[in-house]
Amino acid sequence: MPNNVGVEQVLCQFLAGHILRMLWFIHGEPMKSSLGQNINLAKLSEEFGSDEKCRKVLEQLRWPSGPKCPRCQEKATPIANRFQYDCDKCHYQFSVTAGTIFHDSHLSLWKWFLATLLLCEAKKGMSACQIQRTLGMTYKTAWYLCHRIRAAMLETGKAKLDGIVEMDETYVGGKAKPGSKKQGLTGRGTEKEIVIGIRKRNGDLRMFHASDVKAGTIAQFIRENVSEDVEVIMTDDFASYPFAMERAGVSRTKHKTIKHSSRVYVMGDIHTNTVESAFSLLKRGIMGTWHRVSAKHLPAYLDEMCFRFNNRKNPYLFRDTVLKLISSANLEYRELIAS
Numbered sequence: 001m002p003n004n005v006g007v008e009q010v011l012c013q014f015l016a017g018h019i020l021r022m023l024w025f026i027h028g029e030p031m032k033s034s035l036g037q038n039i040n041l042a043k044l045s046e047e048f049g050s051d052e053k054c055r056k057v058l059e060q061l062r063w064p065s066g067p068k069c070p071r072c073q074e075k076a077t078p079i080a081n082r083f084q085y086d087c088d089k090c091h092y093q094f095s096v097t098a099g100t101i102f103h104d105s106h107l108s109l110w111k112w113f114l115a116t117l118l119l120c121e122a123k124k125g126m127s128a129c130q131i132q133r134t135l136g137m138t139y140k141t142a143w144y145l146c147h148r149i150r151a152a153m154l155e156t157g158k159a160k161l162d163g164i165v166e167m168d169e170t171y172v173g174g175k176a177k178p179g180s181k182k183q184g185l186t187g188r189g190t191e192k193e194i195v196i197g198i199r200k201r202n203g204d205l206r207m208f209h210a211s212d213v214k215a216g217t218i219a220q221f222i223r224e225n226v227s228e229d230v231e232v233i234m235t236d237d238f239a240s241y242p243f244a245m246e247r248a249g250v251s252r253t254k255h256k257t258i259k260h261s262s263r264v265y266v267m268g269d270i271h272t273n274t275v276e277s278a279f280s281l282l283k284r285g286i287m288g289t290w291h292r293v294s295a296k297h298l299p300a301y302l303d304e305m306c307f308r309f310n311n312r313k314n315p316y317l318f319r320d321t322v323l324k325l326i327s328s329a330n331l332e333y334r335e336l337i338a339s
């Protein structure tokens, strides 16, 4: 009776799927993520130390009210004995990693989780070498993994900064010996790279890799990042700033300068100390952690640093980063290594 066996199998699968789905809803609908506040390494390995557990977490984060088909957004039924779902409408079969950055990765979810936590936690950044050693993988895998997590950390659509804003520029890298073309941060011998920092006092930080410090370049950063309602912008007395402010449409009364050229660093509430403290963190990251950052990848490191800095009081930073990973597009390896 081969036909009957087939029918039985289908029925069994249907029933198993149905029971699984019932269980899904019984255990709290909508299911809240079990990824709580202030996750640390010990908690992570205790509670999520296997691929199966990580998969469950991803399901809770991606589908807080039950699995949804990525193609038609309809509800889906779990397939028995597989980590997959079957769409109730179009019968597309998928897993929680379908269409996410995790899908084509040969790395275990558990290693993704560990690397993400390490990158979230490391104040001065974490090098690919460190990830390679700590998680036991090749350097190439660690490097690619770090870059993909970093790309997911990229903050887009950020509100412009208002209130009291500090702006400053700094120079990083350039440790190579004169005449050396290959080493150092720039790939252009001893020349250093320019980083522009803008920070709202007691608020968010932005850092950018700039091609030069001409008034036009600085004005562009002001226009893109500082609100028209800004209370005041504080800078040092570097010659480009007054012209940059004018070009960006910032009135003279809103621009205050501190005379670093005369070795004055604080005058009442006029200073650029809070943006400079962020620079020192960046420099310690470059010197102590990353050692060498190519000019090409410098913007990615700056974004990572800003993301961590701006989320320093966020107890859900790890969960939020995993959420960003779920929704971000994959960064191709060949795109990363292209010159």
Ligand SMILES: [Zn+2]
Binding pocket: 069, 070, 071, 072, 073, 074, 087, 088, 089, 090, 091, 092
């Ligand atoms: Zn569907």
